[in-house]
Amino acid sequence: MSRVYNFSAGPSVLPEVVLKQAADEMLDYQGSGMSVMEMSHRSKVYDNIIKTAEQDLRDLMNIPDNYKVLFLQGGASQQFAAVPMNLMKNGVADYIITGQWAKKAWKEAQKYGKANAVASSEDKTFSYIPDCSDLPIDEDADYVYICHNNTIYGTAFKTLPNTKGKILVADMSSDILSQPVNVSDYGLIYFGVQKNVGPAGVVVVIIREDLIRDDLPEYVPTMLKYKTQADADSLYNTPPCYGIYICGLVFKWVKSMGGLEGMKVHNEKKAAILYDFLDNSKMFHGTVVKEDRSLMNVPFVTDSEELNAKFIKEATEAGFVNLKGHRSVGGMRASIYNAMPIEGVEKLVAFMKKFEEENA
Numbered sequence: 001m002s003r004v005y006n007f008s009a010g011p012s013v014l015p016e017v018v019l020k021q022a023a024d025e026m027l028d029y030q031g032s033g034m035s036v037m038e039m040s041h042r043s044k045v046y047d048n049i050i051k052t053a054e055q056d057l058r059d060l061m062n063i064p065d066n067y068k069v070l071f072l073q074g075g076a077s078q079q080f081a082a083v084p085m086n087l088m089k090n091g092v093a094d095y096i097i098t099g100q101w102a103k104k105a106w107k108e109a110q111k112y113g114k115a116n117a118v119a120s121s122e123d124k125t126f127s128y129i130p131d132c133s134d135l136p137i138d139e140d141a142d143y144v145y146i147c148h149n150n151t152i153y154g155t156a157f158k159t160l161p162n163t164k165g166k167i168l169v170a171d172m173s174s175d176i177l178s179q180p181v182n183v184s185d186y187g188l189i190y191f192g193v194q195k196n197v198g199p200a201g202v203v204v205v206i207i208r209e210d211l212i213r214d215d216l217p218e219y220v221p222t223m224l225k226y227k228t229q230a231d232a233d234s235l236y237n238t239p240p241c242y243g244i245y246i247c248g249l250v251f252k253w254v255k256s257m258g259g260l261e262g263m264k265v266h267n268e269k270k271a272a273i274l275y276d277f278l279d280n281s282k283m284f285h286g287t288v289v290k291e292d293r294s295l296m297n298v299p300f301v302t303d304s305e306e307l308n309a310k311f312i313k314e315a316t317e318a319g320f321v322n323l324k325g326h327r328s329v330g331g332m333r334a335s336i337y338n339a340m341p342i343e344g345v346e347k348l349v350a351f352m353k354k355f356e357e358e359n360a
């Protein structure tokens with residue numbers, strides 16, 4: 001067996017100890033005589049898996065008691081619709097457009113009400129986070145929406161927008177559990193798990209209880225009402241059982257790494273190795289404004305398309321895979337999520353140095 005260093009933006013690298021534990025428990029989960037894939041979601045043994053996963057996430061993020069945690073399906077993209085359907089009471093929301101995911105969410109919200117784009121960084125290919133200290137927040141806005149970490153462009157919010165008292169909603173798909181979060185700053189946080197937590201197929205919603213409404217428009221599908229899911233403790237129908245189990249193992253792993261404080265130290269160390277190299281390289285350059293750099297997704301380029309292609313090809317052959325940048329940015333992108341070991345980034349940088357010397 002030989003494992004590569006996988007810099008994929010998602011689905012992405014998972015902790016090896018988690019994969020090994022899952023393999024060990026594949027045929028017989030803790031004496032149940034069956035795989036987690038084979039058990040009823042109503043069984044006692046599964047109930048323990050989902051309850052423990054929720055509790056561990058609550059511990060890690062310090063989630064206050066007046067927030068519900070929902071394990072759902074449909075990916076982050078389904079939340080682009082669920083959020084406006086559930087939270088638009090006045091039918092108005094303000095969106096901050098910092099990349100394709102935020103833009104998609106904004107477009108989707110327009111189906112259900114008036115969705116204003118109150119700030120955008122599209123003028124410079126989303127290479128920065130706009131100043132959000134004094135935005136034209138709509139008086140009737142039911143919420144202000146951000147994408148906390150922009151997976152494709154490699155920017156992240158370091159300061160939260162001034163929402164002027166409105167509820168903040170955040171898509172944290174690509175930086176969840178990478179650093180501490182003050183959950184009380186948000187009315188709703190959601191994340192597709194396949195970037196930093198588990199296998200594709202699970203999306204987690206953390207929502208303040210008073211935002212869970214009973215008086216939604218008739219058209220809202222039963223499955224997309226947070227009320228339905230909250231009342232049933234995420235078991236209204238069959239949940240993505242196996243995915244939730246893996247998420248639970250990853251939550252335990254994050255705890256073993258020192259929780260979110262520990263992850264932050266680990267992630268800052270890793271990102272610094274790569275950014276320091278990019279800042280000093282004559283061949284490779286980062287593509288975003290320094291102050292807004294993501295800890296998780298690091299896009300970079302050389303000045304030549306041919307050199308980019310040659311680098312990606314040779315890196316792949318050397319075991320550094322999925323470094324091709326998103327088609328809208330080009331160049332390269334190294335996603336260095338929680339589970340990427342420091343050694344992976346050190347070796348990548350050593351490889352980049354060598355490549356630079358050989359191709360100068």
Ligand SMILES: *Cc1c(COP(=O)(O)O)cnc(C)c1O
Nearest residue numbers: 075076077101151171173174192
């Ligand atoms: C990957 C990603 C999405 C889309 O996730 P799906 O689960 O594929 O719908 C949305 N937002 C962000 C920030 C992402 O990184």
